[in-house]
Amino acid sequence: MQLLAKLLKALNSDDSPWQLAFGVMLGMIMGLTPFWGLHSLLILFIVLFLRVNLSTFLLAYALFSGLTLLLNPFMSGMGESLLVSTDLNAMWTGLYNSTFGQLTQFYHTLTLGSLLFSLMLAPFILVISKILVVQYRVRFMQWVNKLKLVQFLKGSRIYQIYQTLGE
Amino acid sequence: MQKLIRWQGLIAFFVVTGLIAAIIIVFLDFWIKLAAVKTLESTTGAEVNIAQVNHTFSPFGVTFTGIQLTDPATPTQNQAQADEVTAKIELAPLLLRKVIINDLTISGVQFAQPRESEGAVYRTAKAAIKEELQEAFDPKNLPSVDEILEKSPLKTTRAVEETQAAYQKHSEILKERYAQLPSKDALENYKKRVEAITNTDYKNPLELAKAKEEFDALREEIKEDKAKLTAFKDAASEAKADMAPRLAELKAAPGEDYAQLQAVIAGDQGAIQDVTTMVFGEKAGEFSHYVLSAYDLAAPMLAKSKEEQAEEEAYNGRWIAFDDTAALPDFLVRKADISVTWRSESVLSVWRDITNQHDKIGRPTTFKVDSSVSSLWQSLQLNGDFYLNDTGVKANQDWNLRGLALSDISLLEQEKLSSTLLKGLLSSSGKASINKNVISGTGNAALSQLNLAATGSNNLTQVIAETLAGLSNLTINSDIGGTLGDLDLSVSSDLDKQLTAVMLNNLTGEQSSKLGELKQKLNAKIEGPLGATDSEMDQWLDWEKVADGDLSSIQSMLDSKLNSVVDNKKDELTDKLKDKLKGKLFN
Structure with missing residues (x-):
């Protein structure tokens, strides 16, 4: 209910479709990659410092975290193949021996694999999210707002709080 | 912006x-x-x-x-x-x-x-040795002599089987070769033909040459028969040489089996044989655990199977190491001081390079205990090392303990037998090694100035208790085996023999009669095979004598008579030639 209220609030807000789409994209990256890492800190910084929609970020984070149950072996394998590649060995060794490289934890198969996978996915997620938000606002928003469930949600205390916070 | x-x-x-x-x-x-x-x-x-x-x-x-x-x-x-x-x-x-x-x-x-409260156990422990020992003390009905003979791996049975198999083999060969030997008639015939050739007065060299040719042909025939006689004689000698020790072994086997099996009649053989393990095994196990506790540290380092690790890695990813300047293993303790407290005495062990990736550091983990005189012992020295890599563990260890004072140690507390070491001195030395996770080693523990108290509740345990109470010195030898994390220790001493001797002196009437029956049945086992073999062997000897006689007769026919004929004729012809030459020269 809380998540649904968040989503409705975000979709009905004045935020631009790009803000919402960036929230989805960054939430996807954060959700697919391991939480403890330098990349997470960077994403958190971007999300909070730039006007990225927090609701779509949190929703996407929750959704894609769940997907890792299925995707982790694939992403880990992807990272492994890159890390054991003899052509890239010199680069990884250099990174491994630098403090920055050690902080990135890119010598961990899942960290590297999931970050690369989510970065490859990012442009598609961004564009698709933007299109979906626009289409929703044009075609479905009025219809959805008339639904009894939505009206009930809008009347709920949680939605009111979000509304107040957003103003 | x-x-x-x-x-x-x-x-x-x-x-x-x-x-x-x-x-x-x-x-x-x-x-x-x-x-x-x-x-x-x-x-x-x-x-x-x-x-x-x-x-x-x-x-x-x-x-x-x-x-x-x-x-x-x-x-x-x-x-x-x-x-x-x-x-x-x-x-x-x-x-x-x-x-x-x-x-x-x-x-x-x-x-x-x-512990203050019982700890939770997540993995089932192996059956304790105590349960096995309790079983050994349970009074069992004396087995019948036939049961003993059937169950026991007897030397007599083995000796009978081996002797019969060997006899069968030699008998077949000898019979076959004996059948091929020349008959008496054939030998007589050779004799007559040789005499005929040698007794003829040859007038000229042509006749002599013809006789020589005939004799050579005869000689070939005789030679063939001689070869057969020699082959038979060789087979007979081989059979005798092979059978003699086997027969001696067969004759001695019942006596040896009797000596071994009398303990079964005298009491519970298992209990007697394991008495060292029963009484001292648990403490020896504890002691070995202390001495070999270093390996307990090494075992968990290999505990996690590679399969489990692979499954985890597939989901959570794995950390890949690249060459770094320090070339460090994943886990390393450069120096460790471990202080073990035992009976208020502190024993310090010094460790170097504890890791599970020795290939990375290129040297093994070493540990050392060097404790001088303390209130408990005269000296304690322990040195060891271990090296772990993908192929397993390679380790060495030796220890030397002198004059450890023991007092009031409960060795065994069981319903049928209890024993306490009141006082004694322990000296122990030994060495153990591990290669590819398999442990092997030996050790000995010399107990001196012993004062043991023991009580037993039945005939068997009473005898054990009395024997234990009379001990003043005892040397226990131990064999260390098994694998890492599953140590297998076996202990032995001459206590088992001492007990058997004592028990044989305290036999009941039933036990004595069973012993007599045992002796009789063991002897009966060899009577048949031994009698048959003896008579057959007598026949072999007769055949061998005949063959010997025939061989010497043939040899004499071949050698002496033919040579003399040729020599005589040669001399005769030479004389004739000389006479003719003299006549022509001087007339």
Whole structure:
């Protein structure tokens, strides 16, 4: 209910479709990659410092975290193949021996694999999210707002709080 | 730009990251404790308790206080416990997921101490040796002589089988070769033909040459028969040489079996043979555990199967190490001082390079105990090393303990037999090695100035108790075997023989009659085969004598008579030639 209220609030807000789409994209990256890492800190910084929609970020984070149950072996394998590649060995060794490289934890198969996978996915997620938000606002928003469930949600205390916070 | 940046977000960022950092620092001790308990529990398979954890940031270190590791076999006591463990850890390698401990101090280590409350066990322990020993004392009905003979791997049975098999083999060969020997008539015929050739007066060389040709043909025939006689004689000699020790063994076998089996009649053979293990095995096991406890440290390092690891890695990913300047293993303790407390005496062991990746550091883990005179012993020296890599463990260890004073040690507390070592001195030395996880080694424990108290509740255990009470010295030899983490110790001494002798002097009427029956049945086992073999062997000897006679007769026919004929004729012809020449020259 809380998540649904968040989503409705975000979709009905004045935020631009790009803000919402960036929230989805960054939430996807954060959700697919391991939480403890330098990349997470960077994403958190971007999300909070730039006007990225927090609701779509949190929703996407929750959704894609769940997907890792299925995707982790694939992403880990992807990272492994890159890390054991003899052509890239010199680069990884250099990174491994630098403090920055050690902080990135890119010598961990899942960290590297999931970050690369989510970065490859990012442009598609961004564009698709933007299109979906626009289409929703044009075609479905009025219809959805008339639904009894939505009206009930809008009347709920949680939605009111979000509304107040957003103003 | 203002539309893009959210300044409040910057504050939120610092607040969120600050909060996360604060939570980590505040709960760091708790998380370290949680991780340590989880790791140790998965290694030992039983409850682990840590009373307190403290950390310092400069230098980075952790101190664990009050560590208790439940013994999975006996959950009411701790397998090991320590008062305090302090580790100084290098911070930089932690980023590479490497735990490098420069200095590790473990104090107040004690084994087999009682717990305040029973610890949880997560993995089932193996059946305790005590249960097996209890069974050995249960009075059993005396087995019948036939049962004993059927169950026991008798030397007599083996000797009979082997003798019969050997006899069968030789008998067939000898019969076959005997059948091929020339008959008496054939030999007589040869004799006549030789005489005919040798007794003829040859007038001229042509006749002599013809006779020579005839004799050569005869000689070939005789030679063939001679070869047959020689082959028979060789086979007979071989048979005699092979059968003689076998027959001697067969004759001695019943006596040896009797000596071995009389213990079965006299009492429970299993109990007598295992009495050293029963009485001293548990303490010897404990002692070996102390001596070989270093390997307990090594075992968990290999415990996690590669399969489990692969499954985890597939889901959670794995950390790949690349060449780094330090070439550090994932876990390394450069130096450790471990102080074990035993009977209020502290024994310090010094360790170097504890790791499970010795290939990375290129040297083994070493440990050393060098304790001089203490209130408990005269000297204790222990040296060892181990090297772990993908192929397993390679380790060596030797120990030398002199004059350990023992007192009031309960050796065995059972319903049918109890024994206590009131006083004694123990000296022990030995060595053990591990190659590819297989342990092998030997050790000996010399007990002197012994004063043992023992009581038994039935005939058998009373005799054991009396024998134990009379002991003043005892040397126990032990063989160490098994695999890493599953040590197998067998102990033996001459106590078993002493007990058998005592028991034989205390036989009941039934036991004596059974012993007589045993002796009789054992002797009966060899009577048949021995009699048959003896008579057959007599026949072989007769055949051999005949063959010997025939051989010498043929040899004499071949050699002496033919040579003399040729020589005589040669001389005769030479004389004739000389006479003719003289006539022509001087007339």
